Amino acid sequence: MLKLAPIVTRSLAFCLEDHLLMLQHGPIEPEDADWNRYVDAFRRELTDIQAVLVSTEGPGPNTAQRKRLMDIAKDSPMRIPTVVLTPSRTARGIVTALSWLGTAITAYAPDMLGTALTHLGVADARHRGVADRLADLRRRLARN
Numbered sequence: 001m002l003k004l005a006p007i008v009t010r011s012l013a014f015c016l017e018d019h020l021l022m023l024q025h026g027p028i029e030p031e032d033a034d035w036n037r038y039v040d041a042f043r044r045e046l047t048d049i050q051a052v053l054v055s056t057e058g059p060g061p062n063t064a065q066r067k068r069l070m071d072i073a074k075d076s077p078m079r080i081p082t083v084v085l086t087p088s089r090t091a092r093g094i095v096t097a098l099s100w101l102g103t104a105i106t107a108y109a110p111d112m113l114g115t116a117l118t119h120l121g122v123a124d125a126r127h128r129g130v131a132d133r134l135a136d137l138r139r140r141l142a143r144n
Protein backbone atom coordinates (compact mmCIF):
# COMPACT_ATOMS: atom_id res chain seq x y z
CA MET A 1 0.00 0.00 0.00
CA LEU A 2 1.36 3.38 -1.04
CA LYS A 3 1.66 5.59 2.05
CA LEU A 4 3.60 8.45 0.49
CA ALA A 5 2.81 9.02 -3.19
CA PRO A 6 5.82 9.46 -5.48
CA ILE A 7 7.49 12.83 -5.09
CA VAL A 8 9.65 13.82 -8.03
CA THR A 9 12.11 16.70 -8.01
CA ARG A 10 14.81 17.74 -10.46
CA SER A 11 17.46 15.49 -8.94
CA LEU A 12 15.60 12.67 -7.15
CA ALA A 13 12.32 10.81 -6.73
CA PHE A 14 10.98 8.92 -3.72
CA CYS A 15 7.95 7.21 -2.21
CA LEU A 16 6.97 5.12 0.80
CA GLU A 17 5.16 1.86 0.17
CA ASP A 18 4.48 -0.88 2.72
CA HIS A 19 7.07 0.51 5.16
CA LEU A 20 9.78 0.59 2.47
CA LEU A 21 11.12 4.04 1.60
CA MET A 22 12.40 4.02 -1.98
CA LEU A 23 14.72 6.75 -3.27
CA GLN A 24 15.91 7.12 -6.85
CA HIS A 25 18.80 9.50 -7.44
CA GLY A 26 19.26 11.12 -10.82
CA PRO A 27 22.51 11.52 -12.75
CA ILE A 28 23.37 14.73 -10.89
CA GLU A 29 24.20 15.37 -7.23
CA PRO A 30 21.00 15.99 -5.28
CA GLU A 31 20.20 19.67 -5.10
CA ASP A 32 19.90 21.00 -1.54
CA ALA A 33 16.21 21.90 -1.93
CA ASP A 34 15.44 18.43 -3.29
CA TRP A 35 17.47 16.73 -0.56
CA ASN A 36 15.76 18.82 2.13
CA ARG A 37 12.39 17.72 0.79
CA TYR A 38 13.47 14.07 1.06
CA VAL A 39 14.91 14.57 4.57
CA ASP A 40 11.72 16.31 5.70
CA ALA A 41 9.64 13.38 4.43
CA PHE A 42 12.04 10.94 6.10
CA ARG A 43 11.64 12.77 9.41
CA ARG A 44 7.84 12.97 9.07
CA GLU A 45 7.43 9.29 8.17
CA LEU A 46 10.21 7.91 10.39
CA THR A 47 7.93 5.83 12.59
CA ASP A 48 6.49 4.06 9.53
CA ILE A 49 9.81 3.34 7.77
CA GLN A 50 11.18 -0.15 8.32
CA ALA A 51 13.76 -0.16 5.52
CA VAL A 52 15.24 2.16 2.87
CA LEU A 53 16.13 1.25 -0.70
CA VAL A 54 18.26 3.75 -2.62
CA SER A 55 19.03 3.42 -6.32
CA THR A 56 21.58 5.68 -7.93
CA GLU A 57 23.46 5.82 -11.19
CA GLY A 58 25.19 9.09 -10.39
CA PRO A 59 26.61 10.81 -7.37
CA GLY A 60 24.79 10.49 -4.10
CA PRO A 61 24.34 13.14 -1.46
CA ASN A 62 27.30 15.30 -0.50
CA THR A 63 28.82 15.19 2.98
CA ALA A 64 26.60 17.94 4.42
CA GLN A 65 23.46 16.33 2.99
CA ARG A 66 24.41 12.91 4.38
CA LYS A 67 25.00 14.49 7.78
CA ARG A 68 21.50 16.03 7.82
CA LEU A 69 19.98 12.61 7.22
CA MET A 70 22.29 10.82 9.66
CA ASP A 71 21.43 13.32 12.41
CA ILE A 72 17.78 12.28 12.14
CA ALA A 73 18.54 8.58 11.88
CA LYS A 74 20.87 8.54 14.88
CA ASP A 75 18.14 10.05 17.08
CA SER A 76 15.78 7.24 16.12
CA PRO A 77 15.41 4.45 18.67
CA MET A 78 15.62 1.89 15.85
CA ARG A 79 18.28 1.27 13.24
CA ILE A 80 16.69 1.40 9.82
CA PRO A 81 18.38 -1.00 7.41
CA THR A 82 19.36 0.68 4.17
CA VAL A 83 20.54 -0.71 0.85
CA VAL A 84 22.15 1.34 -1.90
CA LEU A 85 22.00 -0.01 -5.45
CA THR A 86 24.80 1.47 -7.54
CA PRO A 87 26.95 0.35 -10.45
CA SER A 88 29.90 2.25 -8.93
CA ARG A 89 32.41 0.07 -7.11
CA THR A 90 33.80 3.23 -5.50
CA ALA A 91 30.38 4.15 -4.10
CA ARG A 92 29.89 0.59 -2.83
CA GLY A 93 33.24 0.89 -1.08
CA ILE A 94 32.19 4.15 0.56
CA VAL A 95 28.97 2.52 1.74
CA THR A 96 30.97 -0.37 3.19
CA ALA A 97 33.15 2.12 5.09
CA LEU A 98 30.01 3.81 6.46
CA SER A 99 28.77 0.43 7.67
CA TRP A 100 31.96 0.02 9.70
CA LEU A 101 30.89 3.12 11.64
CA GLY A 102 27.79 1.31 12.87
CA THR A 103 25.35 2.42 10.20
CA ALA A 104 22.93 -0.29 9.04
CA ILE A 105 23.80 0.21 5.37
CA THR A 106 24.90 -2.14 2.60
CA ALA A 107 25.48 -1.67 -1.11
CA TYR A 108 24.83 -3.94 -4.06
CA ALA A 109 25.17 -3.74 -7.82
CA PRO A 110 21.83 -2.94 -9.51
CA ASP A 111 21.50 -6.47 -10.88
CA MET A 112 21.39 -7.73 -7.27
CA LEU A 113 17.98 -6.17 -6.49
CA GLY A 114 16.47 -9.46 -5.33
CA THR A 115 19.35 -10.07 -2.92
CA ALA A 116 19.10 -6.47 -1.70
CA LEU A 117 15.38 -6.78 -1.02
CA THR A 118 15.88 -10.06 0.83
CA HIS A 119 18.57 -8.34 2.91
CA LEU A 120 16.01 -5.64 3.81
CA GLY A 121 13.46 -8.27 4.84
CA VAL A 122 11.11 -7.65 1.91
CA ALA A 123 9.01 -10.75 1.21
CA ASP A 124 9.74 -12.53 -2.07
CA ALA A 125 6.12 -11.97 -3.14
CA ARG A 126 6.78 -8.20 -3.09
CA HIS A 127 10.00 -8.19 -5.11
CA ARG A 128 8.33 -7.71 -8.51
CA GLY A 129 6.16 -4.86 -7.21
CA VAL A 130 9.16 -3.08 -5.67
CA ALA A 131 11.12 -3.50 -8.90
CA ASP A 132 8.20 -2.02 -10.83
CA ARG A 133 7.86 0.91 -8.40
CA LEU A 134 11.60 1.63 -8.61
CA ALA A 135 11.40 1.57 -12.41
CA ASP A 136 8.44 3.96 -12.21
CA LEU A 137 10.45 6.37 -10.05
CA ARG A 138 13.34 6.16 -12.53
CA ARG A 139 10.99 6.94 -15.46
CA ARG A 140 9.35 9.85 -13.64
CA LEU A 141 12.74 11.30 -12.77
CA ALA A 142 13.99 10.98 -16.34
CA ARG A 143 10.94 12.95 -17.57
CA ASN A 144 11.48 15.71 -15.05
